[in-house]
Amino acid sequence: MMNRDSQREFQVLGKPTPKKDAPQKAAGRAEFADDISMPGMLHGKLLRSPHPHARIVAIDASLALALPGVRAVITGRDFPGVRYGNLPQTRDYLPLAIDTVRYIGEEVAAVAAVDEDTAEEALDLIRVEYEVLPAVFDPEEAMKQGAPQLHGQSPGNVSAHTESHFGDVEAAFAQADYVREDVFETQPVKQGMLEPHACVGLWDGFGKATLWSCKMSPYAVWRQLAMGLDIKPGDIRVVQTYVGGGFSGGKQEAMPMDFCALMLSKKTGRPVKLVHTMEEVLIIGHMRHPMKIWLRTGTTKDGRILAQHVKLLANGGAYSSIGGFSIFLAGAMINLPYRVPNMKFEADRVYTNNGFCGALRGHTVVQMCFARDSQLEKIAEDLAIDPLEIRRRNAIQDGDVTANGFRINTFAFDECITRVAEMSGWYNKKGKLPKYRGIGFGCGAHLSGARLMGHSASTAEMRMLEDGTVHLTTGSTDVGQGVETVMSMIAAEVLGVTVDDVHYLKVDSAATPLDPGTFGSRVTLFTGNAVKQAAEDICRQLAEVAGERMGVDPRDLMFFRHEIINRKDEKQRCSLKEIVRWGMFQQGRIFSGRGSYGYSEEKIDFRTGHGNLSPAYNPTACAVEVEVDPETGRVTVVGLWGADDSGTPLNPLAVKGQVIGAAVMSIGHALYENLIRVDGKVMNPSLRDYKMPQATDLPKLADFKHSNVITWEPEGPFGAKEAGQGAGTGVIAALANAVYDATGVRLTSLPMTPEHILFGMKRLQAQNRGQ
Amino acid sequence: MTYLKRLPRFEYLGPQSLAEVCGMIAGTSRDEVMLLAGGTDAILQMRRRERVPRRVIGLKGVAELDFVREQADGGLAIGAMTTLRTLLASPVVGRRYDLLRETAAQIGGNELRNVATVGGNIAGALPCADMSPALMTLGARIRLSSGRGDRWLPLEEFFPEFGRTVAADDEVLAEISLPPPASGGAGTYLKFHDRHSMDMTVVGVSAYVVRDERSRTFGDLRLAYANGAPTVFRAKRAEAVLRGRALTEEGLEEAAETACAESSPRTSWRANGEYRLELIRALTKSAIRQAWEKASSRQEARP
Numbered sequence A: 001m002m003n004r005d006s007q008r009e010f011q012v013l014g015k016p017t018p019k020k021d022a023p024q025k026a027a028g029r030a031e032f033a034d035d036i037s038m039p040g041m042l043h044g045k046l047l048r049s050p051h052p053h054a055r056i057v058a059i060d061a062s063l064a065l066a067l068p069g070v071r072a073v074i075t076g077r078d079f080p081g082v083r084y085g086n087l088p089q090t091r092d093y094l095p096l097a098i099d100t101v102r103y104i105g106e107e108v109a110a111v112a113a114v115d116e117d118t119a120e121e122a123l124d125l126i127r128v129e130y131e132v133l134p135a136v137f138d139p140e141e142a143m144k145q146g147a148p149q150l151h152g153q154s155p156g157n158v159s160a161h162t163e164s165h166f167g168d169v170e171a172a173f174a175q176a177d178y179v180r181e182d183v184f185e186t187q188p189v190k191q192g193m194l195e196p197h198a199c200v201g202l203w204d205g206f207g208k209a210t211l212w213s214c215k216m217s218p219y220a221v222w223r224q225l226a227m228g229l230d231i232k233p234g235d236i237r238v239v240q241t242y243v244g245g246g247f248s249g250g251k252q253e254a255m256p257m258d259f260c261a262l263m264l265s266k267k268t269g270r271p272v273k274l275v276h277t278m279e280e281v282l283i284i285g286h287m288r289h290p291m292k293i294w295l296r297t298g299t300t301k302d303g304r305i306l307a308q309h310v311k312l313l314a315n316g317g318a319y320s321s322i323g324g325f326s327i328f329l330a331g332a333m334i335n336l337p338y339r340v341p342n343m344k345f346e347a348d349r350v351y352t353n354n355g356f357c358g359a360l361r362g363h364t365v366v367q368m369c370f371a372r373d374s375q376l377e378k379i380a381e382d383l384a385i386d387p388l389e390i391r392r393r394n395a396i397q398d399g400d401v402t403a404n405g406f407r408i409n410t411f412a413f414d415e416c417i418t419r420v421a422e423m424s425g426w427y428n429k430k431g432k433l434p435k436y437r438g439i440g441f442g443c444g445a446h447l448s449g450a451r452l453m454g455h456s457a458s459t460a461e462m463r464m465l466e467d468g469t470v471h472l473t474t475g476s477t478d479v480g481q482g483v484e485t486v487m488s489m490i491a492a493e494v495l496g497v498t499v500d501d502v503h504y505l506k507v508d509s510a511a512t513p514l515d516p517g518t519f520g521s522r523v524t525l526f527t528g529n530a531v532k533q534a535a536e537d538i539c540r541q542l543a544e545v546a547g548e549r550m551g552v553d554p555r556d557l558m559f560f561r562h563e564i565i566n567r568k569d570e571k572q573r574c575s576l577k578e579i580v581r582w583g584m585f586q587q588g589r590i591f592s593g594r595g596s597y598g599y600s601e602e603k604i605d606f607r608t609g610h611g612n613l614s615p616a617y618n619p620t621a622c623a624v625e626v627e628v629d630p631e632t633g634r635v636t637v638v639g640l641w642g643a644d645d646s647g648t649p650l651n652p653l654a655v656k657g658q659v660i661g662a663a664v665m666s667i668g669h670a671l672y673e674n675l676i677r678v679d680g681k682v683m684n685p686s687l688r689d690y691k692m693p694q695a696t697d698l699p700k701l702a703d704f705k706h707s708n709v710i711t712w713e714p715e716g717p718f719g720a721k722e723a724g725q726g727a728g729t730g731v732i733a734a735l736a737n738a739v740y741d742a743t744g745v746r747l748t749s750l751p752m753t754p755e756h757i758l759f760g761m762k763r764l765q766a767q768n769r770g771q
Numbered sequence B: 001m002t003y004l005k006r007l008p009r010f011e012y013l014g015p016q017s018l019a020e021v022c023g024m025i026a027g028t029s030r031d032e033v034m035l036l037a038g039g040t041d042a043i044l045q046m047r048r049r050e051r052v053p054r055r056v057i058g059l060k061g062v063a064e065l066d067f068v069r070e071q072a073d074g075g076l077a078i079g080a081m082t083t084l085r086t087l088l089a090s091p092v093v094g095r096r097y098d099l100l101r102e103t104a105a106q107i108g109g110n111e112l113r114n115v116a117t118v119g120g121n122i123a124g125a126l127p128c129a130d131m132s133p134a135l136m137t138l139g140a141r142i143r144l145s146s147g148r149g150d151r152w153l154p155l156e157e158f159f160p161e162f163g164r165t166v167a168a169d170d171e172v173l174a175e176i177s178l179p180p181p182a183s184g185g186a187g188t189y190l191k192f193h194d195r196h197s198m199d200m201t202v203v204g205v206s207a208y209v210v211r212d213e214r215s216r217t218f219g220d221l222r223l224a225y226a227n228g229a230p231t232v233f234r235a236k237r238a239e240a241v242l243r244g245r246a247l248t249e250e251g252l253e254e255a256a257e258t259a260c261a262e263s264s265p266r267t268s269w270r271a272n273g274e275y276r277l278e279l280i281r282a283l284t285k286s287a288i289r290q291a292w293e294k295a296s297s298r299q300e301a302r303p
């Protein structure tokens, strides 16, 4: 096992490296799916349900088909009727609804026409006869007897249920000196990527279907397309385009638009493009689960957590997406970043007639951390313990095994807390700030990729070109987070070349190796390990040739700055290119490396929740300072200081971008964003009214500090762990705690609107007067 | 509310003069014809099918509606087609009507201000429009033109009810005219919204104070509100509370209470009426105080 001391000086890694694709993007040369144009290409549009719940009695498309310029209209009946989805037990999607629609915005039919306008005009001409059914929007209502049922196979509308129990919660509560219960509620939040979903489908006359699309996880899409179209995966090809932000959701799955692009192409023999409008992005499913979290915690007098019992109700919307795993993850992550020796978790994800929910950066960890770290602050207050001290007392340490079986290698949580205290000036501020100014602390944790039941192994392939540069392929995509750059850096480090010598190709299911793709913070660790191995594989092949030519034992050779050098006699060296050409031209060699990372020697038991879900875990801590306007209740975030143990940051520049980005998204979640729905209808489907934070809503960069607590994670490639999600998990609680510090108002539901804060302050004033 | 669709089919006309515009709309109804200024609201209305006109008359080519002019009497004339960007860049506005500059700067973002017009903001008759309260407190009068001729009326008489104006179907809003700024006068527009910028108004308060230098009292006070009621309106009883009085905390409280009593904000998914009332109370006080302070410091700064 490598440790910090044996870490050698890096050639490429560890240096802030700008993203390789930045020039293309800045120059407007990056080709996104919507930029694709093909000869004869048609444009598709989707007809959506105006009803939250209805039976489709009949669809008459004759008028639409008669409109000049319209080339095809399809409905659910044009597909084989096979349901698809993420988890085998919750396959409930159809490419287009067949007999029932379950939310406003659900896709009912699709049109292909010579241009977008004609396609849209045709939508108005499709006559759909609906029989409106009673609808239910609230999960508690949906579980009641007599509530409208969304899916026949799910009585009580429970789309997924999960439970786990470790230790003995009842006994621990009986022993506890202190017990409290709270309920927290969270709202629906959208991914908010700037590039709407887009795709081009081409189904040639010989049974082969190709989809070009901005997918984060092309292989997941590939498999789902095969499922829903009921054809062999081998007959489908998925080609990834540039991805303009993902944050999970529709870019991780096959969407109705993808199926329709292909089916419309099959019908017309032409390529068909579909692009969502931002309004469509906002009204369709794919969002963070709104949750009601009931949390009971028992501690000793000195604030040590003895037990936590969580009941969670998630409003899943009309379909499952990845929801079964979403609630499982929420339960698993109760075990981090604090020691919880006894824990019990019971969760239901419920179908309602709303847009459906799934994954979004931070997944369900974000909601759990909001609840847990808000409550922990109350416990600290009740027990008169310093809020940082109570966190230290419960902090998970290196080498711990959690109640549910997470095996912790590196976890520099204590140091994260200490750094944040220093950077934020915590002890000079806490309790000492002027009126209506407050500071709050929040912590969280994340994992570096989850081992799932289905496909979780990563692979990489690398091919050396005759000029000494390489083509690197994996199944992981750059969605703006910098995968292209960091994977190139890993390869370059091993091969002794520069980042630009590595060409990181986009995923193409016909050419790149199988890999689940980008989600769950898995890429740097899983794919990174595979890339490292692939590069080492090529080095071995090159060393063989070089050793022979130089008369040196290949094991003594090292790769440094485009040269292959004898470690024992550094004067003995030859250029990489020379060896490559010699091997290729004279010996007919193909230098091609392969690597994989599976980490599946042990299985997670998804029924009990026991098992080591990820190779590595990372803690985070942050402090947020706010100012509250006592007249209006409006919050201004004046500073944010975060520290994260992302292992060894391979590209510190990208890590910085990721942690700040994650924190910003959580500020949006905490204060501004809310997909407002009235009887299932989205009221704010524009980026004017769905309020993502803007630069003016964030602290100035000078007051937005981040520190990497550097550890050497043995499971990570070159000691690395994830950086994209963990940093957002503690922010919401920190904000809630800061608002409390500033005003005395404790908010347990999100977003924390000025209205809630103002009326909270007024209630407090009234109480104080009453006393 | 319907979701956005493509634009409906319509005939587009691009007149070059006000007379032509008047000719085109003479004898038509609001259902048939729609005027298009910057289009930042109008396009959305059509895409939501709230309006499905047969004809759209684009005003972009009517150069005579695009001006900001100092008047002989020291007042200001603003053409209806003046964009917010032009208004912001106008030296005379910066120098003498900083309330307008302050207000326009708070509307939307740069992209929006480049195309959105003053006329469109007013004529849309939305209760959340930000220019109207500021213009009302500055004593704006507006000119409506039609084939029948021109008529002038005070802006505060323009909005009879939510989303409507008193303009007849054949009338165009052509010009907004402001009297010269009063000596000792200063105003401020406070706009509350959830985000810190680029956001629609939850409540907006414009306060214009004319400070009597000798008596150190409110010589005049004008208050107007966005989203305080179904239309932008002036709170005349609240204004009267302070006239002739000095600035005191009690006076401010009283004026704010009166303004609340005069308001009837609605509850929508954007905000609750109850919360808007709280904002009206708080912002009325701050706006008056800030306008008062501006007026005082200007008087003191004078040699």
Ligand SMILES: Cc1cc2nc3c(=O)[nH]c(=O)nc-3n(C[C@H](O)[C@H](O)[C@H](O)COP(=O)(O)OP(=O)(O)OC[C@H]3O[C@@H](n4cnc5c(N)ncnc54)[C@H](O)[C@@H]3O)c2cc1C
Residues within 6 Å of the ligand: A688, B034, B035, B036, B037, B038, B039, B040, B041, B042, B043, B059, B080, B081, B106, B107, B108, B109, B112, B115, B116, B117, B118, B119, B120, B121, B122, B123, B124, B125, B128, B129, B130, B131, B171, B172, B173, B174, B198, B199, B200, B201
């Ligand atoms: C992203 C975004 C942000 C916004 N932010 C704000 C904000 O912060 N504050 C705010 O007040 N508004 C805001 N708006 C609303 C809108 O942009 C403004 O009200 C704008 O000033 C309207 O002007 P326009 O020139 O675009 O008018 P248009 O959209 O062209 O017209 C609006 C209405 O007025 C009518 N009309 C236009 N000109 C005349 C005329 N000369 N005579 C008679 N009728 C006429 C039109 O027929 C139409 O009914 C925002 C809109 C968007 C899309």
